[in-house]
Amino acid sequence: MEPNIGLSSTNLSNVAHALNKILADEFVLYTKTRNAHWNVEGPDFHAKHLFFERQYQQLDEIMDGVAERIRSLGHYAPATLKLFSELTQLSEVLHSKNDATGFIKELLVDHESIIIGLRENINVFANNFKDLGTSDYITGLMETHEKMAWMLRSHLK
Template identity: 75%
Template sequence: MQTQIGIKQENLSKIAHSLCQILADEFILYTKTRKAHWNVEGDDFYNKHLFFEEQYNQIDEIIDGVAERIRMLGHYAPATLKEFLELTHLTEQTKENNDSKGFIKELLIDHESIIIHLRENITVYANEYQDLGTSDYITGLMETHEKMAWMLRSHLR
């Protein structure tokens, strides 16, 4: 049964595809944050181990929310690593060391990349696709990433 919520089917497909890309980005970021949690080393190990856990738990909630938004629009969410790697704007590669600053720099770059991508699409959802709900949802998601990026950035000063 088609979703009838006042948005053209063509636009629902475009929105869902865009959200699938966001979901992939979130999943890659989640995985990289888990990696930081598991592999961080140094004098600040315990504090950063807990900090990264808090961050990946937040991203886990985001992942579920994005997937549910895709389903609300009548589409299926990607759920395989292969699909995520094909859809993401991020890279799984890490270039830094296993110390907290190295992980924080890498994760901050990814959060900022996601923020820019979300910001660029807020008005697209509202104006081009006539979907104020997704536009509002993405605005909130962007604000969450802005706060998470701020937390990461604060550790580098």
């Protein structure tokens, strides 16, 4: 049964489709952050291992929230690696060394890419699709990514 929440079927579908792409980006970033957690090496191993763990835990919560938002709009969340790879704007390019600086730079680029995409969609959700709830939701999501990016950026000073 389709939700009766004041949004047209078309707008519900458009919002869900856009959220599917966001979920795919979150999943790829989560996987890359897990990779950093598992494979980081160097004299600061322990501190960075724990740092990346905190970040992937945040991303896990974000993914769950995005998927639940999609479901609350009456659509199914993508949940396969194939779909995620088709929907994401991020790449899985890896650097040659497993050092913290390399991982941090890669993850920072991805967070900033997600932030830009979220920022571009805030008004689209509100104005084009009349979904102020999702607009507000991704505003908060953007702020979370901004803080996570700040934490990554601070390690590069």
